[in-house]
Amino acid sequence: MNTVLALKVDVDTLKGYLEGAPRLLDLFGRLEVRVSFFFSFGPDNSGKAIRRIFRKGFIGKMLRTNAPGTYGLKTMMYGTILPAPLIVPRNPDIFRRAVAEGHECGIHAWDHVAWQDTLDTMKEDNMREDFSRAYEMFSSLSGKEPSCCAAPAWKTTAASLAMQDEYGFKYCSDTRGSYPFLPRAGERVFKTPQVPTTLPTMDELLGSDGIDDGNINSRLLDLMQPGLNVHTIHTEMEGGSKAGVLEELLTRCIDLDIPITSVGNVLNPLGRDKLPVRDVIDALIPGRAGKVAVQSE
Numbered sequence: 001m002n003t004v005l006a007l008k009v010d011v012d013t014l015k016g017y018l019e020g021a022p023r024l025l026d027l028f029g030r031l032e033v034r035v036s037f038f039f040s041f042g043p044d045n046s047g048k049a050i051r052r053i054f055r056k057g058f059i060g061k062m063l064r065t066n067a068p069g070t071y072g073l074k075t076m077m078y079g080t081i082l083p084a085p086l087i088v089p090r091n092p093d094i095f096r097r098a099v100a101e102g103h104e105c106g107i108h109a110w111d112h113v114a115w116q117d118t119l120d121t122m123k124e125d126n127m128r129e130d131f132s133r134a135y136e137m138f139s140s141l142s143g144k145e146p147s148c149c150a151a152p153a154w155k156t157t158a159a160s161l162a163m164q165d166e167y168g169f170k171y172c173s174d175t176r177g178s179y180p181f182l183p184r185a186g187e188r189v190f191k192t193p194q195v196p197t198t199l200p201t202m203d204e205l206l207g208s209d210g211i212d213d214g215n216i217n218s219r220l221l222d223l224m225q226p227g228l229n230v231h232t233i234h235t236e237m238e239g240g241s242k243a244g245v246l247e248e249l250l251t252r253c254i255d256l257d258i259p260i261t262s263v264g265n266v267l268n269p270l271g272r273d274k275l276p277v278r279d280v281i282d283a284l285i286p287g288r289a290g291k292v293a294v295q296s297e
Contacts, residue, residue, distance in 0.1 A: 003224055005253055006263045007035040008150060008173060008197065008232040009239075012112050014044040014087050015075045020239020021094050025101060027243065031250055036262040037098045038108035038150040038173075041088045041134045045113040047080035075236075092141050099142045104262035106148035110134040116153040124159050131163060148264060150174060150232075154197065154292035156280060158185035164192050171195050171267050176285055177295025179228065180267060181278040189277050195263050196295050199223055199231040202242060204287025213242070217249040224258070228266050 009024060011017050021037070028035060078084050088095050099105050109115045110130040119127065138146045149164065151174035161183055164172050169192050175183070177196030182189055199220060205211045211219055220231070233239075238246040253260055279296040 003226055003258050004228055004266055005224065005258055005260050006195075006228060006230045006266050007033075007260055008230060008263060009035060009037045009235060010108055010150065010152075010232055011037065011039045011087070011235050012108070012152070013040070013046050013075050013236055014078070014085050014090060016235030016239060017087050017094060018091060020235030020237075020243075021098065023243055024233075024235060024239045024246075025094075025097060025103075027247055027250075028103070029101065031247075031254065031260075033250065033260040034102050034104070034262055034265075035260065036104040036106065036148070036150075036173075036264065038106050038148075039088060039095060039134075039138070040109045040112040040152070041107070041137045042086055042110040042130070043084035044075065044078045044087050045084045045111055046075045047077045047082070047084075088137060088141070095141055104148065104264045105138075105142070106146050106150060107131070107134045107138060108150055109152045112152045115151065116155055119155045119157060119160065127160060128163055135167070148172060151293070153290070154294075156183075156293040158188065161185055161190045161192070161280070162188075165190050168192075170264055173197065173230070173263055175280055175293045175295050177278070178297075179295075180275055181295055182272070182275050183280045183295075184277050185280050191272075193267065193272055193275055194280070194295070195230060195267055197230045197232045198225075199229055200285075200287060201232050201234070202237055202245070203234070204285070208287055213245050216245065217252060220249060221252065221256075230263060 011021055074082065110133045114130065135146060147170040149169060149172050154174060154176055156174040171193040173195045175194050175196040178198055180193055180195045183194045202216065205216055205219060233246060250260060280293050281296050282291040283294040284291055
């Protein structure tokens with residue numbers, strides 16, 4: 001099988017949206033590639049992430065990735081010392097630009113931090129209300145309904161999977177794993193395909209096992225397997241100080257004749273009826289603080 005790279009761009013913060021997303025759109029335009037963007041539409045409550053300080057590995061991850069430099073001190077105060085600004089409404093033209101330039105666009109969240117930190121205990125009515133806000137804003141600004149979503153921090157529950165089924169999405173990308181599948185939680189098999197992130201993210205790799213800006217791309221290329229590889233990047237990191245590192249990775253892929261495309265584009269030929277059913281479980285993965293939704297083997 002030929003090696004293919006499907007690229008996911010997560011927009012988590014106002015800074016990432018206003019600064020990183022346009023920078024990435026410029027890069028993708030120069031390289032003539034079309035990828036998948038997933039937008040957080042509502043409040044940037046990044047400052048509330050301080051609640052994760054007691055999670056194993058959180059402080060180490062913040063130090064390895066230079067979080068203050070990546071996100072900015074202002075971002076790290078939103079929702080606490082500073083009011084939480086709405087992300088996409090600050091400049092809807094950036095979202096519209098991504099749509100107009102032919103990138104696959106979907107929902108990441110309404111409130112990224114609330115989903116990531118409280119989904120397990122969130123009331124179902126609140127989860128549905130928040131998701132509906134993002135869905136309605138996407139539809140209003142783009143003139144069409146979203147066909148996909150990707151959960152913040154790869155957090156999902158049986159209730160969120162059931163909600164996604166009701167929207168009739170083409171696929172969702174809420175999990176980590178190896179290949180597309182139909183998710184099962186408990187005894188229920190859900191109908192919306194999951195296309196998991198297969199490669200580690202930059203913030204998971206940097207600073208571990210001697211990996212730095214100079215060799216991280218070689219590591220990612222070594223990890224790519226024949227067939228589908230799904231890589232998640234972030235507007236705050238690869239759209240910020242690590243933009244040059246990302247450009248090198250994409251240029252090397254192009255030189256190696258590895259196609260770079262959107263997630264939906266590679267899912268098209270697979271066919272839903274041919275996908276295996278796999279359980280979705282919560283598990284720890286290297287380089288990330290807290291458990292994420294993982295495809296079982």
